[in-house]
Amino acid sequence: MSSPSQPTCCSSHRGSSRLTTRGVAWLICASLPFSVRSWSQNGHERIAQIAEELLVGKHKDQIRKLLDGDLLSLANWEQTTKAKYPETEALHWHRQDPEWTCAGINTKVDAPEVMKALGLEHIGDKAGQIKCDGHAAEGGSIFCALASFFDHFAHDSLLKEYKAPKEPIEVPASLAALGKVPKSEQTPAHYLRWLVTLLGDLHQPLHWLRERDYGREAKLVYQGQEYDLLSFWEEYIPKHLPARPTGEALDRQYKDRRPAWWDKAPTELFRDWAKETAKVVCAEVYGAMENGTGSLQAPFKLEEEVFQRWLKLAQDFTTLGGERMAFVLDDILEHRRHKAAHAHGRGLFTRATHRQNKSRSRPAWATNGPIAVIVVPGLLLALRWHEQVGGGNVFRLAKTHLKV
Template sequence: ETGSLFCALAFFFEHFAHDALLREFPSPKEPIGTPASLAALAKFKRDELRPHHYLRWLVVLIGDLHQPLHWLREHGYGREIKVLYNGREHNLLSLWEDVIPQHLPPPMPPDMLRMQYEHQSPAWWDTMPTELFRVWAKQMAEVVCKHVHGPLEGNATDGSPGIGGPFTLTDELFHKWVQLAHDFTSLGGQRLAYVLNDILEHSKHKTAHKDGRGRHHRRKSWTRSLGINVAIALCVAPLLLLLFQMHRDGRMVRLPGLLSHLKA
């Protein structure tokens, strides 16, 4: 769907991507299908569609990616689900966006966040960033179904099946959701850092490519590069040896003689 959050993420990222670098990744199992344009951008003026605007929207969308209720349109993204907590009624979306953030614990220390990032990021290295968005989206959809909508199934106050309402939220479930929001806030920050670092790497590759220089990337396999070099050597080395032997035996045609022969 061209208007989906995933398609928008892919569209904005590919604006910064370098094709040569993307080719270093294995082909996605499913085609990405990045749209050529986004209908939502039609209302913006040209000077509002510059790279820094695209980067800002990409950052916002990565944040949205880690808000579980932003992924499923079912029940109006949670607006149609009523919950009761501490004697007050909320819809599920406002509970997640307005109430839960007020109860989040303090952020983890930078050293711990760095350790988590160093532990998480290698798992992302071998996947094209646009495909990572799809992987992360599926993870969030599973979280919504299992840990957010799941506990509400068949537990409405009026005893109705499915997700009815209003639903009385226990302290236990509320604190589970607070922890879930905290975990995804930290994870979202780490994933954002990874994507921004990758965009910076793409920018460096574009500059190096314009200058005719190569640039190493973590995706580049030394074994693959070695194999290519060996294949080239197997073709070139025998030819060079043959030419050297012909030169030694005096069988090489001198350049002036060759030119005279061609003119004749």
């Protein structure tokens, strides 16, 4: 995937009225095929396969209907869409003002101290929160786009079941990057396609750090071949992922992970997941490329041990991406059920409340069983005593009463 800087480089000379050398350079740039990466088709296919497997029964059919296609068919949707509308490239990356950085990597001597003073060694604002205020996150960056697309499906009555986030998200009312996309391609089906595509991109660590142009400026050599870091992560690694987990292993892992997501609305989860992914890019990706002095080797010679670590990391993130995609899609179906019910004047018990109760309570038999063991024998003894003292057999009296 080309980074947002590529269209910008071309657009910077549009005001020139003369065909200068720089103008010719712009024309050449504008005529080149639009470079698209992100998780390559292989990466998006892996995430889609996992999500499809975890959607069960009618939910799978309902999602296909909403998408006007299945998840697997959307593996290259991002590429074809950005080729038609280059401005939408910006939606796939995190941007903030000022940008955050990995302390000690690709910085001037005093930059780590400056960034530390600003509290910007981490993603988001000084408190580490990501919100669409133009500073902690630009309104058209990946987190804000995810929140905006989900907002098209959200129903207020269901959102109220979740605790309000401590920091408001400030979901943008519109996305400027869609300005040239025709209304015929801004339908619920298209918004859902954007949502699932960006959910996949959310789990690519390099998308969260603008430093070194999201990895394009970091060079590495592996098995005698030179790559830039971004293309290596988004094209080479997805083609070499090991076999995905078995269905049984996926189901077990998904059941273990879901309870941690039950108590938060998807927009809040997007924020949590973004921060989780962003931590990895410094510690596990750039951190592995340091030469011990706080700077990067140029080019970095990628040893097999580091490659295997990255491969395992990509495997974990694509698996997690598929599981989270299935979870969010299930949540969207619940929002649609509520919208339909309210349109017909009906209310519904919320799945959020059901999940919370289920996750925090013991099964009914665990509570009622001990009660029955104590109460039932006691009740029978009381009824027998009542008969012995002359009160008569309660069951016989009830039978006689019913006959009368």
